[in-house]
Amino acid sequence: MEGIDKTKVYFVGAGPGDPELITLKGYNLLKQADVVIYAGSLINHDLLNYCKAGAECHDSAYLNLEQILSLMEEGVRSNKLVVRLQTGDLALYGSVREQGEELAKRGIGFRCVAGVSSFLGAAAELGAEYTVPEVSQSLIITRMAGRTPTPELESLERFAQHQTSMAIFLSVQGISEVAERLVAGGYPLDTPVSVVYKATWPDCQILKGTLEDIAQQVEDAGIYKTALILVGRFLGDEYHYSKLYDAEFSHEYR
Structure with a gap:
């Protein structure tokens, strides 16, 4: 796996539900993540078992966009690996663009890791x-x-x-x-x-x-x-x- 850049947020496609259908790259990012912001009940919570002990896991079902962005920014500014875990593949109904544009306003980049739709x-x-x-x-x-x-x-x-x-x-x-x-x-x-x-x-x-x-x-x-x-x-x-x-x-x- 390529070197991780903690100045960026990693958007990861969680796959359709089966926790074994996340990509190997997504799995490796989850294992190393310091902060994981996941899409509520839309993802299989068994995926969070891949996270290391002490990782901060936040359910975005109860957060608005501003709150999600604040968690991302706080993590990046603290030199933490931030993963945004979203359903299926990010390219379909994933709202990545609006999150990415708002992150750019804060001077933060992002990377996308494809998932299984x-x-x-x-x-x-x-x-x-x-x-x-x-x-x-x-x-x-x-x-x-x-x-x-x-x-x-x-x-x-x-x-x-x-x-x-x-x-x-x-x-x-x-x-x-x-x-x-x-x-x-x-x-x-x-x-x-x-x-x-x-x-x-x-x-x-x-x-x-x-x-x-x-x-x-x-x-x-x-x-x-x-x-x-x-x-x-x-x-x-x-x-x-x-x-x-x-x-x-x-x-x-x-």
């Missing part, structure tokens, strides 16, 4: 591939508009026109509306859907259905948060073998 953990739970030859070669990652709006060009209806694989975050509480809008955009009612609750956690739940019946299943299961909605024919029975290992297909690389 829950959309990958959910596919692993299903044993599924988002990209299936001749069925789907693209994945749309999005969410339904809520208190934080989405751009007009990125509505569920517009994305549904593509009828490709889709992973919808932060929206299971509105599953009925999600299904209605996807159908209005072009997905057939019989499009396969899976809802994966707490992917890779011990209490993971998987629901399988279609856009016609998934909302009722989610309601019956009492799932209203911490779940991904996966949509598309990649979840169905249609499949075509790729050419990658075809004996009649020539390769430059394999």
Whole structure:
């Protein structure tokens, strides 16, 4: 591992839930951290067992942005290794930019350590591939508009026109509306859907259905948060073998 720079804050993707799905680099940083600011119940608290004795661990669920930044600044000014432990991978709904810009105002830099996103953990739970030859070669990652709006060009209806694989975050509480809008955009009612609750956690739940019946299943299961909605024919029975290992297909690389 490269040398640690205590003048910077390290943002670490905690992975989807399973404490063994944090990256080795993230694990090594947690082991050495003096201050860890973690994203409340959204991360598996077993990850904190990797921290050394005496490390300061702060639950950011009870803190506002200013309080989080103050903890970071105090740690860095005291020559401590500060780790901001966030869910999944930082590049998706991670709020890293706003924290980074505020740190810059205080003259503090940051580094990001990639994590495993829950959309990958959910596919692993299903044993599924988002990209299936001749069925789907693209994945749309999005969410339904809520208190934080989405751009007009990125509505569920517009994305549904593509009828490709889709992973919808932060929206299971509105599953009925999600299904209605996807159908209005072009997905057939019989499009396969899976809802994966707490992917890779011990209490993971998987629901399988279609856009016609998934909302009722989610309601019956009492799932209203911490779940991904996966949509598309990649979840169905249609499949075509790729050419990658075809004996009649020539390769430059394999």
